[in-house]
Amino acid sequence: DNAPVFNQSTYKASVRENTPSGTLVTKVSAYDLDDGPNGDIVYSFSSHISARARELFGIAPRTGRLEVSGELDYEESSVYQVYVQAKDLGPNAVPAHCKVLVRVLDANDNAPEISFSTVKEAVSEAAAPGTVVALFSVSDRDSEENGQVQCELLQGDAPFRLKSSFKNYYTIVTEGPLDREQPGGDAYTLTVVARDRGEPPLSTSKSIQVRVSDVNDNAPRFSQPVYQVYVSENNVPGAYIYAVSATDRDQGANAQLAYSILESQIQGMSVFTYVSIN
Numbered sequence: 001d002n003a004p005v006f007n008q009s010t011y012k013a014s015v016r017e018n019t020p021s022g023t024l025v026t027k028v029s030a031y032d033l034d035d036g037p038n039g040d041i042v043y044s045f046s047s048h049i050s051a052r053a054r055e056l057f058g059i060a061p062r063t064g065r066l067e068v069s070g071e072l073d074y075e076e077s078s079v080y081q082v083y084v085q086a087k088d089l090g091p092n093a094v095p096a097h098c099k100v101l102v103r104v105l106d107a108n109d110n111a112p113e114i115s116f117s118t119v120k121e122a123v124s125e126a127a128a129p130g131t132v133v134a135l136f137s138v139s140d141r142d143s144e145e146n147g148q149v150q151c152e153l154l155q156g157d158a159p160f161r162l163k164s165s166f167k168n169y170y171t172i173v174t175e176g177p178l179d180r181e182q183p184g185g186d187a188y189t190l191t192v193v194a195r196d197r198g199e200p201p202l203s204t205s206k207s208i209q210v211r212v213s214d215v216n217d218n219a220p221r222f223s224q225p226v227y228q229v230y231v232s233e234n235n236v237p238g239a240y241i242y243a244v245s246a247t248d249r250d251q252g253a254n255a256q257l258a259y260s261i262l263e264s265q266i267q268g269m270s271v272f273t274y275v276s277i278n
């Protein structure tokens with residue numbers, strides 16, 4: 001003639017995500033004034049419990065020990081309501097009910113993610129300092145400090161820097177003048193490292209390639225400032241005299257050279273009367 005009675009109608013417990021199966025969450029307890037089987041209590045989940053909570057938790061029928069039985073993921077859900085009933089073994093038993101509110105605590109189990117939305121394939125060597133070469137955002141699925149991300153640009157001596165535009169959005173900009181003709185100046189590998197503030201911290205890195213495109217900022221240069229050549233007299237027209245050569249540090253059309261002779265007079269005659277150049 002007595003139904004079991006729980007000590008508390010609601011229990012509260014918290015457990016860290018990723019704790020191994022078998023970890024104690026809390027212990028529920030009911031009493032029954034009857035004697036023998038009429039007072040023997042068996043605990044089980046009641047029908048109100050969600051299917052997912054039933055997978056993640058287990059209850060020991062005789063002790064009321066609620067334990068972890070699946071993989072708790074804070075990022076999936078941070079709280080579960082576990083409904084437990086207590087029933088005696090007597091005939092026509094009437095069950096008692098209680099609720100366990102289980103809060104899942106966050107662990108730093110997600111590394112930050114970096115996603116580039118824009119990467120300029122090339123930047124002109126004449127680009128002004130502050131020119132944007134890439135845009136990216138960072139995110140972290142964890143919460144609080146576990147999800148707070150700091151970014152750093154590993155650029156070596158490259159004249160680039162990181163600029164934070166607004167929360168979790170960054171740009172990579174040029175910092176100083178670029179010179180494609182400097183050794184290593186025609187392309188740069190820039191690496192972004194994103195690190196969260198969890199304990200221990202997790203980090204991710206991603207690299208981009210930025211090519212420096214040419215501007216026509218170098219004049220051609222002859223291999224010598226003055227060439228001195230001797231030619232024997234009475235030569236036939238078209239005879240070879242000498243080949244001069246110049247180089248240009250720029251690229252493509254900016255480095256393609258055409259040679260010509262400057263107008264001048266030799267013994268009152270145009271220089272073109274005597275020589276021509278290919």
Ligand code: CA
Pocket residue numbers: 017074075106107108109110141142143146
């Ligand atoms: Ca987490």
Ligand code: CA
Pocket residue numbers: 108109110111112140141142146147196198202
């Ligand atoms: Ca994290």
Ligand code: CA
Pocket residue numbers: 125180181214215216217218249250251
């Ligand atoms: Ca150039």
